[in-house]
Amino acid sequence: MLKPFEQYVLKYQDMVYNIAWHVTRNQHDAEDIAQESFVRAFEHFTDFSTGEPPKSWLCTVTLNLCRDWLRRQKPVLSGEEKDYRGGGQAADQPEERAAVKEALNALDPESRLLVVLFHLEGFSHKEISEMTGMPISMIKNRLFRARKKMKEILMAEGLRR
């Protein structure tokens, strides 16, 4: 792999994988999506005046791949699904991580994705709107409801941190 592209992968692999994993909730599919995202980034690597595909562009590619995946999975996946296995971090996880997983698991995939983009990856409402095509008002509303739901679950779990 070419050096600049390898550095690009190293820079964004956690973000891409994080998004993919929170949608798919399994390592294999998340890796497939992340790999395909980087292959597409490689194909367009020299197309940008910035010297590399911007973070938001890469994120949009990942989101589109996640949506394709969700479309294929629809009959199986639901917000109520309890199987929320972490990316290889399951055995000795502290209670807080388990509680957070449960809280995130309680959200529908779209809301979870918004939480990941806004709270874990630090995108603004406007950036998320551009990436997902959702109106900003809808994003704010869904984030509000997601935070409310997560708070209720974490309070029930004791909210230790």
Add this chain to the structure above:
Amino acid sequence: MNVQHLDEELLDRFAFGEPGELDEVERLRVEEHLAKCSKCSEALELLVRSVRMVEYWGSVKAPESLITRVRMKLRHKTVAPLMPIVVIALGITDVARLWVLAWSLSGGLSTIVEALPRMLEALSYGWTGILRVVLEIVAGSWLRMGGISAQMGVLLTVGGLVLLMRRKEWAN
């Protein structure tokens, strides 16, 4: 005294709204209320703490296998522009190997011995690789038996098929 508490949505906007989302008057009103209302302050604190927990524990790191997978996938991509030349070169060596196989070996066991390492290599390419090697072995056996025109016919046909299969292997 009947106290009017802040509603959840306003508290949420106060805590996580982007700059400018609450105007100055609204923001001051919330701050003043929070200063004297322990119930709303507690509600705000719980909301912020729960989100901080999610931010702290929610992220998942990419496994080390990811970059290896990307490398493997891109190796094929970077070789792709050279593919026609590589395929033709490999096709020529395949045909040449067939010719040597036909004329220098006594056949039977030695043909199989020569074919074994090729079989192992072919396994890594999946069904096209295996089919190609089988075809080469069969063609090699025929070549030893036929006349010169039959030999040329077999060589050209098998050579073409081998080229097509090589192309498919490299495309993968």
